[in-house]
Amino acid sequence: ISTSKTPPGSGGSDGASSSNADGTRPSPLTAGGSSTVYPIANRAVQYWRSNAPASNTKYWGPSQYGIDTEQALADYWAGLYGFENGDGGSAPFDASVTLSHSGTGLEKLRNGQVDIGNSSAPVAAELSDASESALAKFTNHVVGVDAQPIVVSEEIYEAGVTSITAATLKSIYEGEIDDWQQVPDYEGPSKSIQAIGRAEGSGTDTAFRKNLFGDANAPIPGVDLRKGENQQVKTVVSSSSNAIAYMALAFVDDSVPATTLIFNGKTFTPGKNLADPDYPLSRDLHMYTYEGTTKKEAALLRMIISDYGQQRFVTESGYAALTDDRRRNQLSKLPDTQ
Amino acid sequence: MSTADGGRFGRLQNLDEGTRRVGAGSAVTIVATVAAFLLFPAATIYPLLGFLAVVAYGWWRYQEATAKVVMALMTASTVVILGLITLYLLWQSVPVLRQMGIGLLTHVGATMWSPNDGVFSLVPMMWGTFLTTIIAMCVAGPLGIAGALFTSEMAPRWAREIIKPAIEVLAGIPSIVYGFLGFVIVNDYMMRELSLPIYGSLFGAGVVIGLMALPTIVSVAEDALAAVPDEMKDGSVALGATSWQTITAVTLPSAFSGVSAAIILGVGRALGETMAVTVMLAHTQTLPDPLYDVFGPNGQETLTSLIASQYGIASGDHMSALFAAGVVLFITVLTLSIGSQLVEARMREKLGGGA
Amino acid sequence: MNTDASRNDLVKRGNSTLGVAAVLLAAGALLGALLGALALFEAFAVTDAVAGLSIARWFGVLLAGLGVALLGVGATSRAGLVRSEPDRTAGPVAGVAFSLVGLVIGGLLASQTLGFGTLWPIGALIVGAVALLLTVYPRGDLGATLPSGLLSLFTGIVVATGVIAPGWSWSPIPGSFTLPGDIAVPLLAIVVGFLVAWMAARAYGGFGTQGKQASAYLLVSASAAGMLALLVVLVSYIVVRGWAPMTEGVKWGLFWANWTYFYVPPIHRYVVIDGPVLWFHWPFVMNGHALLNDVNGIMPAIVGTVWLVLGAIVFAVPLGVGAAVFLTEYAGQSRFTQLVEVSTNGLWSTPSIVYGLFGWAFLVPRLGNGFSILSGQLVLGFMLLPLVIITSREALTSVPNAYRDASAALGVGKWETIKSVVLPAAMPGVTTGIILGIGRIAGETAPILLVAAGSPFPSDAPNVLTSFQLSATPPFVTNDALLQATSALPYQLYAVITAGVNKNAGLAWGTALVLLLVVLSFYAIGIASRIYFRKRLEA
Amino acid sequence: MSDSSTTETAEDEQPTTTTTTAGETVEEVQDEWIEYDFDGPAKFSATDLNVWYGDDHALHDITIDIPENSVTALIGPSGCGKSTFLRCLNRMNDRIKAARVEGSVELDGEEIYQEGVDLVELRKRVGQVFQSPNPFPKSIRDNIAYGPRKHGDINTGLLARLLGGDDREREEELVERCLRGAALWEEVSDRLDDNALGLSGGQQQRLCIARALAVDPEVILMDEPASALDPIATSKIEDLVEDLAEEYTVVIVTHNMQQAARISDQTAVFLTGGHLVEYGDTDQIFENPQSQRVEDYITGKFG
Amino acid sequence: MSDSSTTETAEDEQPTTTTTTAGETVEEVQDEWIEYDFDGPAKFSATDLNVWYGDDHALHDITIDIPENSVTALIGPSGCGKSTFLRCLNRMNDRIKAARVEGSVELDGEEIYQEGVDLVELRKRVGQVFQSPNPFPKSIRDNIAYGPRKHGDINTGLLARLLGGDDREREEELVERCLRGAALWEEVSDRLDDNALGLSGGQQQRLCIARALAVDPEVILMDEPASALDPIATSKIEDLVEDLAEEYTVVIVTHNMQQAARISDQTAVFLTGGHLVEYGDTDQIFENPQSQRVEDYITGKFG
């Protein structure tokens, strides 16, 4: 038995689950959709929720990014829009991000089921039957740039398919070529091609069709297998010996080697010049808001679009950051800070 | 004895007015509550309070009648809920039926499923469901009946007492666990060993579903076999028949309805299995070529995996078509369930006299 | 009627030559099948060499040997060199089995080896018919041994001579599967091994009724054993893979920590009472997924499952039990009850994805227009409802009428009887049924995916307990947390699959194990309680 | 299971008489027994009682008076309708969906088959003990107190205590009295809170009798109460029945002729098809039955 | 199973001593009945037969010879072990997991509790009819032909016809003979293909007897074959049993003393605890029982 001035445990971290004393903690911000944007959004939300103090240079350290504040991470970004600090060290408001694909995200956004709809293709291509006025309700926030790589199974890569021309790629996805022996450079036994596609409605799929075939609804009958998310595509490609797939850059690693793409005579090599603006399969990554952008949404988006966000979330996810011009342009779409 | 004489020689007559009063009161108030909820939601509280008051008063005054009324209301709401689900499914699938007509269930062509072109034919998915179910039952049927026979007729008592509950527990393994194993092990194995063209096959999915349905079949069939009266079996053994002859000639035929119910239950589970197929199959809405090719890249979609993979991007006719897939599933399992109940009723009729 | 002279002996003092030979044969054949299965599951490679010969060829040698031995056994029995009591024929079951094998072999030979093209059915039919005749026409001992012995010998030779061997491959459908030799050989060993063991067991029983019994028992027991082994392997596989991730970072110990405290105004201080506490930290089930965690865990999924299941119970159990009581005790047998029975049975077997679809399209837009625990609870409740009705009705009808009669004869009214006699007596059955139902809905993924699933890797669970608020308008009690999306154990596993298995393999196996433990313990509790109550009833 | 249809009966029994044997025999005998006269009032008077199960005519025109405070045995071969008749006396037949009752039964002169009869009240006055012991799966005490508690004669439990009306003592007393009445007190007084299902068959049956006594009935109906019991338990029940007749009217169905002879004051003999063929003083019935068929039955020529 | 152990036996027989009454009675009476002499050979000879169910000693040292071609009745109160003894005679007790048999039973001088006994063969020779009729849910014909078909004595069906050995006519003949033997032919000859479950209880039981006859047994064991039947069906079965004794050895368990008296040639009386207390000519047992307890039992003082 002892005595003290304060109750034990006070001031300690009681965990993020406790709410403000008056119970007015704003409801959580929800984002959902694209599995391409997911790495960015998820990183951002994880960082947000950790609400690292300014002293934590590993995750926050504002001075590294030219920000002058003593506040913790989420406190600072939310504070820009007047949100009060969370209780017990947690973020002023909670945020979460779900994972499916662009079509679902935009659909949910339109139905009011999420605050932010992640999409890796423009809404106009994604909801191709929507009217102008319907599309006008979406506010587009570009948060990063993806250069869609073409990946093949390791065995194929080792059998010589380290580069592929746009024409071959097209014939594979149009179903005209279905054996690797029909692919130039391939030096191996006859092997059927497993052309992997993403679910219809995914931004990766939409962007791929739009960029390669010129039409977001172009039929690609060569697809043998469709998976809902990028990560599943990666699993399939790495577990197969005959697969080719398009996906998002963030998911490329040694188990799913990316090939060089030859487009109109120009060679685009992964790790070198995929990020070039003229790479045909490059695309913007979007986080849409619906019927304007609220302060809550803006707080998170501002963090992602900021220089800090671009470095910590976009680049580290494996995507290309926005150029300064585009960044400023995007920031200008957000409501003003207080 | 000590009871008051009034009680002892009380009137035999006593009118049951409780049911009428409570019944009328609660019926009026509950209807008012629902009406208020639909018309003036803000005023719902008053009839609801009224209803609660009626029930409370009834409970105190005529408990017997009130209990009956409350339970009747519970029954009614159960029926309403279950009916609502059924009707809603049917109603939602009307638009696509209008658009596709019977073609929804019969259309065969180059494109059979294309939301962009407004073509919705469930044929590939029904075929996929059919094939996976057949494969599953080829695995689970014989093994399941063998397991049931072994457990109920052959295993020593101690073994039976371990196996039976163990099998029942195994029947509880969630299907996503099977899906996970199927995705990371079965698909991988088949891809590697059989040089499958793509990662996933109807065959692999069917086998996994079969394994999943197996414990259910064993357990239900075992119950049916164990329920065959010993007198029946003794009758055969006492005639000098061997145990195996007794099993085939007496036990199995007598348990026929139960064993077939087990199989039908297994079929039902196989038909309705969602997660394993969703994660294992390639989601190609085409017909296999040739039709019986359960290893090839085509036709890898079932009714359930169609719904699970497309609900998120569907709207309009597309959504309606998914509901139609649900209705097809629903009607199939309902038919199976009614069929098995009929078989059971017939068998009961047939066996009713004796045993 | 038989004369006494034709009576068989009551006591058989067996000539055991046949028995011993048959046991050896059956054991050899089963060993072949077992090795085949092991090879199939890649316990070893058939290309490995043992004693100068590849394992694949050893399979061939074994099969050929078995075939010769089986033929020998059949011949000695036919010649009367050993005592046996063969039936007139090997029977229709064996006939069908071997004619099917014949059909397959004939078809394959005709189409693949001899190149009959579209005429292959002729070859199939011929070989099938010959196999059928060979099986059913001769006396029981020959019929049993001849086709199986020949089959075994034939496959044995084909494999031993390397006609079918690793490197050989067969792809009947272009663009579909390819059956390689190192799969085909074990497969042949399994199939032929079983057929030989089957017929060897007949020899063991003297080729008569006893033989048929022995052979059937062998087949059935072997299949059952295989099935059990498979299921056990499956579960142990998950346990083995999931154990390490699940228990990573578990720490416990005895600590001196705060028990309670209170504020004493006169001294303006808090009085703090400390004491020893057992401290236990199991990160996998106590943590969520967060940036700063040492071990990421699945606590939000566990809590989510608890809330979903609780809600479903609160919703479905009273309704279902009430309806069951009404239907059984008051409504009697009528068209209406029959209809309810049919529809509950139908709805119980309705696929969960259909419920999910209903929830997604009907409930989600109406309940806060977002994925929510509440929708999940309701959908799971809808799924549970038919089961509760079915099991409760079963339990209620199995309450002996003697109880109701006894109570009625004491001048006790119906509801009182139900309340104090029928329901208590039915309670074990009702509870058991509900527990089993909970086990099932706790593992459901599809409906959760469609109506309740939130972030795949959440850091916190929704805080349902402290979020209740009263209000004056319907629904009078609100709970924001109930309107939030949540994770749940089965969804957590699905999330790993969609978000990439490679990166999260440990998490996936751990989740699978926890899910298995949670669901199976529901089942185990349900089944144990059923056994307990049944025992008590019998005693 | 053995619905002995009437045709087969007629075909098979072929006694000495000629045409419609069954009807005639019944008529004959009825003339006799209807004159059976007893002292004191009739507790039950059944008049032209007929019962059908669906189309199955299970009781034919039963007319019988049952005297108060005595033991009346109903005997007859299996399926002759003894149980059916017994269940008419407290309207337990109402609980069988297929059963239809016509005719009249009066209890103390009041018709029990009229509209508005309160079955609960009737069954309080006419208790019943069944063939196989059927105690509730509760404690011995709860079994006994079950009826009175449900009738509100005894209030126990938390609520009752809060309201100040705890009848705990009266309950104790009642339980003891009834158990003594059923000759069970000595055996169970030290384990009143044990589950009744733990008792032996004979004890369970006496418990059921005690349970019936607790409602303080006027009549106790017993349907083969000892058929499931061993000889020792049977003899205990028999002794008990004889004692009960001092305070209650007992109507007992039995298969066992010796038992009927031992314990009953008067005996009614039913024969196949649901006819009451003979009724009178037990001694007289057993020593000097009026009809050949009854004599055949009693001497074991059939049944 | 077959080793007739000695320790427990010795303990229990207490030959001359006088302490335990049961022991005394048994000893006394055994001296008497053991001298029961019959003409002709013994079909069964049981010697020191003991049966336990788990720890429950259900039969004590039964020694008895059962003569050929006659009806032997086993009577005794419920639970005294009649059924248990009966099931020892065709080793149906082997099917009860808990049962353990010690001692010896000889069938025509051949020990049935020894290694290598072919149970199928034994049960072909010793048929059994059970308490409640248990026909298979098949046609009447299939019920009768079941045994012979299973034993391969009769081959029917497509395969048999193809192989040239169709025994259809022999089967017809067999079915008729057995049904006549069981006094059922007249009633069912026009509906041999109907399901046997459609028959009445009595007919079903006779069908079960016919089914047993079809295997051409030497002995027919019957365990209360009429207890579930109505009087008319019972009397048919009784007539049948008497007829059967001309060709077969019948051993019948019954609860019904009158029945035993009517149909059996010799009677064995078991009393509670599994003791055989008296055995002899039926007339003698019923008119002049040696032991007081048997007399009490027979006159209905208990049981």
Ligand SMILES: Nc1ncnc2c1ncn2[C@@H]1O[C@H](COP(=O)(O)OP(=O)(O)OP(=O)(O)O)[C@@H](O)[C@H]1O
């Ligand atoms: N619940 C019922 N439904 C239809 N028929 C019934 C029912 N109960 C009895 N019966 C028929 O009514 C007749 C008389 O039956 P009851 O039970 O009264 O005979 P019982 O004399 O009590 O016979 P037992 O001595 O076997 O108990 C029988 O033919 C029987 O089959």
Ligand SMILES: Nc1ncnc2c1ncn2[C@@H]1O[C@H](COP(=O)(O)OP(=O)(O)OP(=O)(O)O)[C@@H](O)[C@H]1O
């Ligand atoms: N399967 C069994 N398991 C355990 N105990 C048994 C079994 N069968 C009989 N018993 C016991 O063995 C004893 C003798 O039973 P058995 O059935 O032989 O008596 P019974 O004379 O045929 O009686 P009943 O006239 O009631 O048929 C009884 O105490 C009984 O409880």
Ligand SMILES: [Mg+2]
């Ligand atoms: Mg009766």
Ligand SMILES: [Mg+2]
């Ligand atoms: Mg018996």
Ligand SMILES: O=P([O-])([O-])[O-]
């Ligand atoms: O970004 P997607 O997941 O929609 O391809």
